[in-house]
Amino acid sequence: MWKYILAAVVVAAVLGYTAFIVSCPCDRTPGGWLLGTEVSEPVADWAFANEAPLCQVEVRSWHPHSVNLNCMSAQGALYLSCAQCDGKYWSTIALGNPDGRMRIGGKVYPVRLQRVTDPKVLDNAWQARAAKTGRAAGPRSADWWSFRVTSRE
Numbered sequence: 219m220w221k222y223i224l225a226a227v228v229v230a231a232v233l234g235y236t237a238f239i240v241s242c243p244c245d246r247t248p249g250g251w252l253l254g255t256e257v258s259e260p261v262a263d264w265a266f267a268n269e270a271p272l273c274q275v276e277v278r279s280w281h282p283h284s285v286n287l288n289c290m291s292a293q294g295a296l297y298l299s300c301a302q303c304d305g306k307y308w309s310t311i312a313l314g315n316p317d318g319r320m321r322i323g324g325k326v327y328p329v330r331l332q333r334v335t336d337p338k339v340l341d342n343a344w345q346a347r348a349a350k351t352g353r354a355a356g357p358r359s360a361d362w363w364s365f366r367v368t369s370r371e
Contacts, residue, residue: 248308249284252276252319254326260369264296267322268350273298274321275331277311284308289322289367292346296367298331299347303363309333317370328370333363340364 252274267273273289275298276282285308287298303309312318312331320327334340343364348355
């Protein structure tokens with residue numbers, strides 16, 4: 219009898235986890251693999267990302283981990299941003315393994331993430347964020363990070 223109950227619990231847990239991995243990231247809840255139409259051609263101009271309210275990024279350590287993030291394009295370049303980014307799970311992985319995947323509007327792109335440290339480039343990304351979100355730019359916070367996103371072949 220206990221074997222059947224245990225088996226039912228295990229099956230329910232596996233099905234629940236699978237549904238979670240497939241359907242998220244959801245709001246602030248991370249997910250796993252990003253599903254969508256794979257785009258293998260390199261992207262030269264990411265301006266279309268400004269039409270998407272959020273982008274999803276998938277990074278990998280020993281398993282896929284995906285989150286919703288602000289993404290913005292400035293002069294065709296694509297940036298991801300996060301506040302208080304130091305020590306966040308996804309950003310820590312991206313620093314060690316920059317190869318990831320991005321989903322924008324149902325399409326999934328293989329990408330490389332590179333943290334931006336140049337203040338001029340950070341300011342440019344900050345201004346692009348303000349333009350996209352409609353928020354006043356104000357001064358850029360020191361704990362605000364940005365990653366430059368480029369296509370990976």
